[in-house]
Amino acid sequence: MDGSTPRTGPDRRLFDLGLLHDAASELSGLSTPQQIARAFLLTAMGALGAVSGFILVTGAPERDGGREATDPLVLHRGLDEASAERLLDGAGAVRLDWLACGPGGRPPRLPHLIAASNLAEDSPFPRDSRLLARWTLDGGSCGILGLGPKLGSARPGIPDSCPGYGPEDSSLLLNLVDCLVTALSRSMLTQRLAAMGQDLASRNTELDRRVFQQETLIQALGEMNSLTDSDKLLESFLLFLMGTAGSGHGFALLLDAAGQMAGFCGKGVDAGQMRALDPVRLRQTATRGLFSGGGRRVGWLDDPGQFAQIGLPPGYCGIWFLADENVYGFAGLGSRLDGAQLDEAQRETLLAVAGGFLTCLRTVRLLEATRSLNSELAARNLELQQTLDQITGYRIEIDGLERAKARIKELVLREMDRVSRVSWADFAILLTVSVAMGFLFNWASPSGVNLIPSHWSRPATASVPVLKAKGMLDKGQYVLVDARPPESFKQARIPGALNLTPDLFDFLYGMRLAKQPKDKPVLVYGRTISRLYDEDVAGLLVRRGHKNVMLLSGGLQAWKQAGFPVQP
């Protein structure tokens, strides 16, 4: 190698270009800074014919990407152990002193050579370093390359025999370092891009998880929002929790202010397993969680000790929730089907679902309260309607009674008016009673009057016309009797007549007629419209034994009309 290297001229230049091309080709196939540095060290040593060399790169990213390595990358070839150890130990100092990664600022950006001839005694670089090239990359990475003496020139014990590196070698080294800088820049960029891609992928995963969480939450809220029954809501909540957590069994329970079970839903869990539940402890736990959790009304609970205190079945984890001061509860989840533990993100999702559940629960409870109030209102309305119907019925009845009352009043008044007025019935009754009383009294009284005229019950008395009577009277063949009362007798009478009234018949008969023979005809006259005196007297005379009693036909009136005399 030594002999084939052209020293000057175009050949040398061609040779250098060939080397640079080879180096660039080799370095372009490598990806990590370590590989590049290792390959470059070998290439540079070979190209310049150095027997030893080292390369120190700071700020190179680690193999798995991401962060910059804190310790500089140090590779060496051909160094003795002491030099190699000193270099490795002093790498930190190199970084601060030579690469100016400290507060002192950075070296020039372009690759350049540092004088290696006067290295201090405490320098970490090997003593026989002949060329030191330094560079700085865009990303803040720096590096330094050191080459030892040329191959073949160094003779042990003859230090001055070394021909050293010429300006061409220095130029070649700087060109090679250029290639290295390019390769390192590319590699570091690639690595940074890979790291960024990885970071992006991890961020995408987080985003996906959050999207899943949001979707789950939206789906849960959507379904729970559509429910109007607290039991169904509880069941839906439990199913979402179990589905999200991947649990095979679980339960959810609601408790009211008095600690009574207001709702229970279990999948693979029996309500009987909740017998040991202490509502007060659960409420205390929930209240503590409310205050310690910054007002969050849901919280995670997986402490077996607390489970035992509350009386929840063992082997569960779950979420307590506090809907309001009246309703609280717990949702327990059994072990997952895949046996894994829930991570924080899943718990957050579950808590978010529980938060949504609480909102829905409050709404549903309001709805239920509203429904209850509505049904109560409907019942009251019905009752009111019935009362109204009843009142209407009563009113109709009252109206009927009022009408009946008015009618009765009218009837009573009319009847009273009628009673107070004079009626034909009054006269009829008066007359009837009078007739009855008169008849009875007259029938019973010894001095009663004879209602039937006496002559109606005996043979008719013969009557004599006035002319015939006049003739016979003149002959004195008749006893003439005037039967009228004395007042009438005194006013006018047929001459020669005896006054013989029925009322005083016995007395007057004995006085005036008793001496007359019974067979002598007796002619009786005198009657009015009201009294047939002649008939009465004729009857009495017949009863006295007179055989020939006759009446004057027409009486005194006919006598007067015939023109016969009357007295006085």
Place this chain on the structure above:
Amino acid sequence: MTTATQTKPGLTARLKELATSPWLAFALRLYMGGLFIYASVYKINYPAEFAGSIASYELVPYWAVGAMAMVMPWLELISGVLVVTGIRPKAAILVLAGMMALFTVTIVITLLRGVPIGCGCFHSMEDPITWRTFFRDILWLGMTLHVYFYDRKLHLEHLFLVKVKEL
């Protein structure tokens, strides 16, 4: 003058009020009822004499005289009792008024005829009818009409009717 015109109607009204007083009607009611009761007693006891009195007027056919003598005193008695007690007093006083009118007409006819008979109003032995009898009967007829129009006090039947009013 003004005082006189104001006083005059007041006096008239007072007189009218007095004349139409129900209490006056009540007094007349007792008087007329008692009068008829008194008149009926003798006639009931001596119906034959009353029949004679009826016949003496020569206005009633002979076949009706007996019945009339039998019924009329009882009609007077019962009506008189009803008038005094205030049971159906209007009807009863009307009956009495009717009888008074009948008697008055009878008396007028009798007076016009000039038949010298007793009235027969209270008992059979009475003085013959005169125009004084007629005026007396007119007065009594007026009393019965007064009772008919103005009487409304102390009716026994109100004891029952008041209860109906209270209803």
